[in-house]
Every structure is written in structure tokens, then in C-alpha cells.
Amino acid sequence: DVKVTQSSRYLVKRTGEKVFLECVQDMDHENMFWYRQDPGLGLRLIYFSYDVKMKEKGDIPEGYSVSREKKERFSLILESASTNQTSMYLCASSPGTGGTGELFFGEGSRLTVL
Amino acid sequence: LAKTTQPISMDSYEGQEVNITCSHNNIATNDYITWYQQFPSQGPRFIIQGYKTKVTNEVASLFIPADRKSSTLSLPRVSLSDTAVYYCLVGAPMFSGGYNKLIFGAGTRLAVHP
Numbered sequence: 001d002v003k004v005t006q007s008s009r010y011l012v013k014r015t016g017e018k019v020f021l022e023c024v025q026d027m028d029h030e031n032m033f034w035y036r037q038d039p040g041l042g043l044r045l046i047y048f049s050y051d052v053k054m055k056e057k058g059d060i061p062e063g064y065s066v067s068r069e070k071k072e073r074f075s076l077i078l079e080s081a082s083t084n085q086t087s088m089y090l091c092a093s094s095p096g097t098g099g100t101g102e103l104f105f106g107e108g109s110r111l112t113v114l
Numbered sequence: 115l116a117k118t119t120q121p122i123s124m125d126s127y128e129g130q131e132v133n134i135t136c137s138h139n140n141i142a143t144n145d146y147i148t149w150y151q152q153f154p155s156q157g158p159r160f161i162i163q164g165y166k167t168k169v170t171n172e173v174a175s176l177f178i179p180a181d182r183k184s185s186t187l188s189l190p191r192v193s194l195s196d197t198a199v200y201y202c203l204v205g206a207p208m209f210s211g212g213y214n215k216l217i218f219g220a221g222t223r224l225a226v227h228p
Contacts, residue, residue: 043158101148107157
């Protein structure tokens with residue numbers, strides 16, 4: 001089974017802190033994604049990557065950056081956390097070619113910024 | 115990008131068949147219709163995908179009329195464990211180096227009662 005592991009289920013940070021959210025997948029998938037989920041808004045795409053060292057902005061990239069130094073690892077970085085970044089963050093991966101394009105999600109990281 | 119519209123919430127009882135309809139009037143020729151299921155505190159999980167007519171797997175059926183402007187996810191004989199949020203997405207599967215943004219809306223919150 002595909003496993004997408006997010007490093008922390010729950011985090012509490014203070015405004016202005018730098019926050020790292022780590023995601024690792026074990027199925028050699030080319031594509032990796034970071035979403036945030038807020039009540040009533042569904043999932044919104046922050047960044048995605050279709051190859052090592054490649055990244056593309058999603059719908060809401062402001063205030064975030066990402067890093068993909070290895071194929072299996074995709075990190076989301078909040079350079080200076082703000083209270084409006086309190087949210088559930090979901091990492092996903094998918095194979096690169098063909099198939100259904102199925103997204104495999106991690107269990108999420110719930111971030112609270114005080 | 116094809117926008118989808120689905121009911122915000124639905125209620126059902128154990129043992130009943132549940133049909134969730136999604137409208138997608140602007141679906142493109144190369145778009146597929148994909149449904150995901152999300153339980154509380156978990157990431158979404160792929161349920162089923164189709165292009166036209168009917169698709170069935172061990173979990174659900176997906177009915178797509180000839181004009182493809184809508185689709186219906188059918189869950190046979192639901193149980194309490196089917197209580198979840200169901201998302202309808204329209205887009206082309208992502209291939210290496212390319213990307214088709216899949217938009218997760220607010221989904222349909224299904225509550226199954228005893």
C-alpha cells in the first residue's frame with residue numbers, strides 16, 4: 001500500500017515563527033502536493049511538485065514555500081507563521097504517468113498559530 | 115477548469131442506497147470524473163473514477179449520462195461507517211511534467227443514521 005507520512009499530526013506555533021511541515025511517500029511517485037483545508041472551503045492547493053527540485057504554485061502560495069531535494073520528500077515551509085495560517089495541512093502524492101491520477105493523502109497536520 | 119456543484123449535505127439510514135449527484139456543465143472532452151471520500155481527521159481517499167456510462171467497483175458505482183454534464187455516485191446499502199464527506203472532482207489525470215488542477219470544493223457531507 002502507498003504510504004504518505006506527515007511528520008507531525010498536531011503543531012502549535014507562535015506568530016512569526018518559521019514552521020516546517022515534512023511529508024514522505026514510499027511509492028516512488030513523481031508528483032507531490034500540499035493542500036490546506038479549512039471549514040467550508042474544501043481543500044485548496046498551495047504548491048505542487050512533479051519532479052525533484054521542481055515546484056509550481058497552486059492557488060494560494062502566498063506566505064508559503066516548498067522544498068523537494070529528494071523524490072520521496074516534500075517540505076512545506078511557513079517563513080513567518082501568521083494566525084491566518086492556522087489550518088489542517090494535507091500532503092498528497094500521485095504517480096507520474098497514466099492511470100487514474102489518483103491522489104494518495106497523508107493523515108494531515110493540524111497547525112495552530114497563536 | 116470545470117466547476118462542480120453538489121449538495122452540501124445529505125442524510126440516510128443504514129441499509130439504504132445513497133445517490134449523490136454532481137453537476138459539471140463545463141466539463142471538457144479530456145476530463146474524467148473522480149470521487150473522493152474523507153473521514154474526520156484523515157486525508158481524502160480515492161473511491162472511483164469514470165469517463166462515461168457506468169463504472170462499478172467494490173465500493174460504489176458511478177453513473178455518467180451521455181452529455182457528461184452531471185454524474186451520480188451511488189453507495190449501495192450504506193452503513194454508519196459511510197458517514198463522511200464526498201468530493202466530486204473533474205479534470206484530466208496528471209501526467210509527468212504536466213498538471214491539471216483538480217479542485218476540491220466543499221463536498222457533500224453524508225450522515226448515515228442507525
